Amino acid sequence: MSVTIVCITASLSFSQQKFATDSIEIKVEALLQRMTLEEKVGQMNQYNGFWEVTGPAPKEGNAKQKYEHLKKGWVGSVLNVQGTTNVRKLQEIVVKESRLGIPLLFGFDVIHGHKTLSPIPLAESASWDLEAIEKSARAAAVEASAVGINWTFAPMVDITRDARWGRVMEGAGEDPYLGSKIGIARVHGFQGDDLSATTSIVACAKHFAGYGFVEAGREYNTVDVGTSTLYNIILPPFKAAVENGVGTVMNAFNVLNGVPSTGNKFLQRDILKGRWGFNGFVISDWASGAEMVDHGFAKDLKQAAEIAANAGSDMDMESYAYITYLKQLEEEGKVDIKVVDDAVRRVLRVKYELGLFDNPYKYCDAKREEETIAHPDKATVLDIAKKSIVLLKNENNLLPLSKNQQHIAVIGSLANDKNSPLGNWRFGATDSTAVSVLEGFSKYTTHFKYAKCANLTLGKTIFPFELKLNETDTSEFAEAEQLAKQSDVVVMVLGEHGFQSGEGRSRTKLDLPGVQQQLLEAVYKVNKNIVLVLMNGRPLAITWAAEHIPTILETWQLGTEAGDAIASVLFGDYNPSGKLPMTFPRSVGQCPIYYNHYNTGRATAKSKDEVFWSHYTDESVKPLYPFGYGLSYTKFKYSNLSIDTSDAKNIKVSATVTNTGTKSGEEVAQLYIHQKVASVVRPVKELKGFEKFSLKPNESKVITFSLTDKELGFYNNEGNYVVEPGDFDLMVGSNSQEGLVGTFTRK
Ligand code: NOJ
Numbered sequence: 001m002s003v004t005i006v007c008i009t010a011s012l013s014f015s016q017q018k019f020a021t022d023s024i025e026i027k028v029e030a031l032l033q034r035m036t037l038e039e040k041v042g043q044m045n046q047y048n049g050f051w052e053v054t055g056p057a058p059k060e061g062n063a064k065q066k067y068e069h070l071k072k073g074w075v076g077s078v079l080n081v082q083g084t085t086n087v088r089k090l091q092e093i094v095v096k097e098s099r100l101g102i103p104l105l106f107g108f109d110v111i112h113g114h115k116t117l118s119p120i121p122l123a124e125s126a127s128w129d130l131e132a133i134e135k136s137a138r139a140a141a142v143e144a145s146a147v148g149i150n151w152t153f154a155p156m157v158d159i160t161r162d163a164r165w166g167r168v169m170e171g172a173g174e175d176p177y178l179g180s181k182i183g184i185a186r187v188h189g190f191q192g193d194d195l196s197a198t199t200s201i202v203a204c205a206k207h208f209a210g211y212g213f214v215e216a217g218r219e220y221n222t223v224d225v226g227t228s229t230l231y232n233i234i235l236p237p238f239k240a241a242v243e244n245g246v247g248t249v250m251n252a253f254n255v256l257n258g259v260p261s262t263g264n265k266f267l268q269r270d271i272l273k274g275r276w277g278f279n280g281f282v283i284s285d286w287a288s289g290a291e292m293v294d295h296g297f298a299k300d301l302k303q304a305a306e307i308a309a310n311a312g313s314d315m316d317m318e319s320y321a322y323i324t325y326l327k328q329l330e331e332e333g334k335v336d337i338k339v340v341d342d343a344v345r346r347v348l349r350v351k352y353e354l355g356l357f358d359n360p361y362k363y364c365d366a367k368r369e370e371e372t373i374a375h376p377d378k379a380t381v382l383d384i385a386k387k388s389i390v391l392l393k394n395e396n397n398l399l400p401l402s403k404n405q406q407h408i409a410v411i412g413s414l415a416n417d418k419n420s421p422l423g424n425w426r427f428g429a430t431d432s433t434a435v436s437v438l439e440g441f442s443k444y445t446t447h448f449k450y451a452k453c454a455n456l457t458l459g460k461t462i463f464p465f466e467l468k469l470n471e472t473d474t475s476e477f478a479e480a481e482q483l484a485k486q487s488d489v490v491v492m493v494l495g496e497h498g499f500q501s502g503e504g505r506s507r508t509k510l511d512l513p514g515v516q517q518q519l520l521e522a523v524y525k526v527n528k529n530i531v532l533v534l535m536n537g538r539p540l541a542i543t544w545a546a547e548h549i550p551t552i553l554e555t556w557q558l559g560t561e562a563g564d565a566i567a568s569v570l571f572g573d574y575n576p577s578g579k580l581p582m583t584f585p586r587s588v589g590q591c592p593i594y595y596n597h598y599n600t601g602r603a604t605a606k607s608k609d610e611v612f613w614s615h616y617t618d619e620s621v622k623p624l625y626p627f628g629y630g631l632s633y634t635k636f637k638y639s640n641l642s643i644d645t646s647d648a649k650n651i652k653v654s655a656t657v658t659n660t661g662t663k664s665g666e667e668v669a670q671l672y673i674h675q676k677v678a679s680v681v682r683p684v685k686e687l688k689g690f691e692k693f694s695l696k697p698n699e700s701k702v703i704t705f706s707l708t709d710k711e712l713g714f715y716n717n718e719g720n721y722v723v724e725p726g727d728f729d730l731m732v733g734s735n736s737q738e739g740l741v742g743t744f745t746r747k
Contacts, residue, residue, distance in 0.1 A: 024352040028345050031100070037327050039100060040340050042074035043347045044315050045323040046107065046283065049081035049090075055286030061320055073098030074323060076315060076347050077105035077151070077283075082428060087148030088364040095360045103351060103360035107283070110152035110190075110201070111170060112136075114143040114428035116376035116560050119388040120501075120537055121156065121186075123423075123556030125172040126578040126630070127387035128668045128692050130185040136384045137189025139377040142199045144428065146372035148363045150354055151202045153250060153283075155186035157237035158207055161592035163585065164217025166505030169424060169537035169557070171212065173581030174594045174627060176233050177687045180240035187246045195247065196355035198362050205241035207252030207285060209267055210234050214254060217591065219506045223254045228680055230256075231715030233596075239276055247280040247350050251313055253288050260295050262288040263304070268312030271719075281314040281346035289319035301325065309335045314343035378561055385558040385565035387666075390578035391631040395550035398489060398531055400572025400633060401445075407487040408448035410441060411480045411523060412516070413455045414535050415493035420456075423537060423557030424502025433560060437493050437533065440563030444571045449487070453480040454515050457497050467499050469514040477522050484527040491570065492520060493533045498557050501537025510541040510588050517544065524548060533566060539584040539625075546624055554578070572633065577666035577692070579630035579735065583623045590619065595627035595736040596683040628670050628687070628735035634661030634697065638669075638733055641740040648747045651707040655732045655740055659695035666694045671705045672736060673712070674729040680716050685736055688712075705732075712746055 032040075047066050048055075069075050070093045081087055087106055095101045112118045118136040127133065137155075144152060156170040159179050172182040183205065192200040213234065214221040225234065238249065249272060252261035261267060262284050272278045289308040290301055298304035305321035306329050316322040329335040355362060391399070401408065414420055414437070421434040438450060453476045457467055484490045494516045500507065511517055521544070524530060531551040534540065545552060553576070555566050568574040585593045600614040615621050637658045644652040657669055671689035675682040689705035713723035725746050733739015 024349060027352055027357070028348045031102070031348060032341060032344060034100060035344070037330060037340070039073050040344045041322055041326045042069070042072070043076035043102065043344045044326065044340070045069075045075055046077040046079060046315050046317045047075055048318050049078045049086070055318060067093070069323065070094050071097045073100055073102060075104065076102075077107055079107040079317065080427070081106055082108060082147045082149055084148045084364045084366045084369045088361060091360050091364065102348070103356040105151045105202075105351060105356075106149050106363070107151040107153060108144060108149040109154065109425055109427065110140050110144040110149060111154050111156070111425035112423065113140045113381060113426070113559060114147065114149070115373060115430070116143060116378065116381055117422050117426055117429050117434075118381045119385050119556055119558045120169045120423040121171060122169045122173060122537065122581060123388040123558060124384055125178065125182050125581040126390050126554070126556070127384060128178070128579055128690060129384070129387050130181055132384045132387055133182055134185040134189040135380050137186045138192065139380040141190045141192065141201045142377065143372055145199050145201050145363055146365070146369045147428070148369075149201060150356070150363050151204065151248065152190055153204045153206060154190065155183050155203065155205060155241070156207065157183040157205050157241055158212035159233050159237060160212030161594040162217035163510055163539040163582065164506050164508060164588065164591055165212065165214055166219060166501045166507070166538070167211070167503055168539075168582065169501040172237075174583060175581065175596065175687050176236040178581060178690070179237040183237045183241045184244045187241050187244050191245065191247065195353045200354070202247035202350055202354060203241075204248040204250050204283065205238050205246045206250035208238055208249050208261060208272065208282070209252060210256040210261070211252040211254050217506050219504050220253050223256050225257065227717045227719065228715070231719050235271065238272070242272070242276045242278045247353065248283055249278065249280065250283050250285055251288060253285050253291060255295055260288070260292045260297050262313050263292050263297055263307040263311045265311040273312055279346070280350055281343065282312055283315045284308065284313045284317045284319060286317050287319045289313065289316050289321045302329070305329060306334045309339055309343070314346050376560075381559055382561040382565055385561045386568055386574040388556060388558060388578050389565065389569050389576050390554040390580055391576040391633075392552040392554055392625055392629075393546065393550065394631055394633070398529060398551040399553070399570060401489065401531070401570050403445050403571055404447070405445065405488055406447055408445065409483045409487035409490045410438060410448050410450045410493065411453050411484065411490060412493040412519070413452050414495060415450065415491075416452055420498040421535060421557050421562035422559060423498045424505070429560070435561055435563035437563045437566050440565070440567030441570070443564070444567050449483055451476065451480040451483045453477065454519055456514055456516065467497060471514055474515055474518060477519060480519065480523055481526050484523045487527060489529045489531060490523060490527050491531045491533060492523060493535065494520060495535035495540070496537055498537065508588065510539065510585065512540065512542065520545060520549070531570070533570070539580075539582050541585050541587050541624065543586045543624055554580075575633045575663055575665040576630065577632060577668070579628050579668045580625055581627070583627050584625040586622070586624045587619050589616070590623070593623055596686050598681050599684055626735055626737045628668075629737070630668075630735070632661075632665040632667065634659055634663040634665040636660070636665075636667045636695070636734060638740050641732055641742050643730065643742050643744045645744050645746070649708060651744060651746065652704055653707060653730060653732060654702055654704040656700050656702050657695065658700040659697050662697050664694065664696045666692055667734065668692045669703045670733060670735065670739070672731045672739070673707065675712075675724070676727045676729065678714070678724050678726065679722070680714065682714065685731065687736070
């Protein structure tokens with residue numbers, strides 16, 4: 001078998017070329033020459049601001065000391081500070097009072113919007129609409145930059161296969177191809193075409209690397225993955241972000257194959273800065289440097305600082321490790337000045353790129369802040385919210401609802417909730433500002449009655465919250481049943497509270513929390529015409545509902561405009577077009593479950609009574625809903641698959657898609673491949689192309705995909721990208737399990 005090794009250092013990205021050629025490098029060098037060691041270490045130090053915390057409060061440090069350090073120029077960045085007044089106040093201290101006046105970077109978790117919220121990232125990913133995703137990140141950057149923020153800790157590009165992990169809500173799901181495309185769209189959206197524009201903020205691809213593979217989905221847990229998974233699944237979205245000019249990368253809390261990410265030389269020096277030529281800087285995660293002591297990788301904070309700096313973690317978030325020990329470590333010869341200089345160069349470069357040296361207050365325009373906040377870009381967030389909704393089931397065409405339907409019951413406390421749909425990670429937004437489902441509903445019809453029926457949660461659900469689930473109170477069930485009996489159709493809004501997913505929110509159960517399953521079954525007994533509107537931050541194992549409830553609409557947590565987006569789909573003004581970015585399991589025991597798994601030696605049963613095959617005795621191996629799945633109010637038919645292999649370097653695959661239903665709609669056509677034999681076994685299917693388009697009834701479109709070496713190769717276990725000639729299966733269709741199939745040979 002002949003193998004082509006393709007150079008993975010590839011070409012320099014646009015922004016790297018820019019770095020290499022313009023005068024920023026000269027300015028960085030000149031400034032570096034003037035800096036003392038303390039000032040250099042200062043640039044590698046990030047403090048949390050004085051207002052909010054997004055991690056456990058550290059033992060070290062206090063407000064007085066932080067102010068002193070700002071004055072001395074011993075702080076390179078702060079996080080969690082927002083508002084032009086607050087930002088200006090701190091920026092003035094460093095610019096006016098420190099010796100060299102090097103401006104600060106203001107970092108913030110702008111994850112899905114800032115004050116005006118888009119859907120949570122997992123939901124947005126269900127849109128498969130890269131343009132809409134980029135626009136949503138752009139809108140977030142416009143708002144965040146207006147309130148003083150110049151750096152977002154987003155996008156999270158961790159690929160994840162386990163719905164138990166709370167942070168699945170922050171990412172793009174399970175697939176590295178889709179995840180890479182979405183990561184690129186988000187980086188472009190945040191950074192814009194020109195990083196020095198006033199509405200551009202620098203992006204941060206996180207968490208490098210492997211955090212999405214925490215064992216058993218338990219937050220902060222161990223990660224142990226093989227080379228093939230690392231190179232082919234975990235790393236590609238980071239590489240794509242780097243190639244597309246992402247300014248910063250955040251390392252991770254987790255240990256990867258025994259080495260904490262923050263102290264991982266192989267990841268940060270060899271791969272990221274070495275092979276990929278990353279020119280920006282690496283920020284640690286919150287106290288992840290200090291946590292190397294807890295991991296048993298450093299004996300104390302001083303050694304943690306030594307390991308992290310040498311491994312290429314350029315800036316320390318809230319560990320107090322660098323500020324306390326780095327100067328001493330350099331003097332003792334444990335950390336070379338070259339390591340410090342390299343880190344500082346990287347930080348300064350980003351500050352120059354942002355234009356902060358030309359105008360440190362460019363993000364502190366109070367008038368712009370007021371105007372931007374007064375005119376939120378609701379159209380953008382509403383558009384992406386509609387596109388993020390996935391129709392999972394629509395038996396008997398219960399949806400769309402008729403606007404003149406006489407008797408509709410709306411049931412469930414989430415229907416009237418203005419806070420939960422905002423999702424997690426929304427420190428810039430005001431609590432309870434989402435359009436609720438009921439508010440959205442009322443714009444379409446007055447023919448409905450509402451029964452709140454059994455609160456999902458007890459206790460405060462605004463930040464800082466005490467999220468207690470209602471596991472017992474069924475006292476209002478009778479009212480719901482009565483209402484359902486008198487209605488033609490029942491819309492039940494059930495799911496997770498917005499704070500049940502996100503950092504630190506792993507779950508062992510993937511069912512409808514609290515008494516909601518009981519409620520669903522009770523209502524089903526009296527009226528089977530149920531439209532289940534799900535709100536959740538992760539795939540749920542809603543197996544009973546999938547078997548019994550005729551219509552299910554996945555609406556995630558859709559942000560500020562949630563209720564309007566949901567109502568527009570319920571009443572048919574928008575035809576749902578979303579497709580799942582993550583597999584829905586039938587039960588927790590199937591997790592991790594994902595479409596692009598390897599084959600086993602015993603993938604199928606030879607007979608009905610076969611025992612020795614790869615299966616469960618008590619559950620199917622199939623998912624409840626597969627990756628890429630989602631229905632529409634219309635129907636799409638695929639035909640005429642053709643594969644042209646005349647150019648081995650650019651194989652063309654085309655198919656015709658026809659709208660055979662009665663409504664206009666959007667479809668996401670997906671291309672999957674499977675190499676039958678290779679030197680490292682290939683997944684049963686891998687997404688290698690998709691296109692979203694709209695078709696009127698009876699309209700057809702020929703879609704064409706290109707398969708080049710970029711799509712056909714893979715990383716071998718030495719980390720080299722190889723393209724091996726051979727036979728491939730191929731599928732073009734509407735999800736990862738259904739479509740037109742063909743085969744081809746790559747010579
Ligand atoms: C910890 C999280 O893991 C990270 O994603 C976030 O950006 C930082 N805290 C800052 O809030």
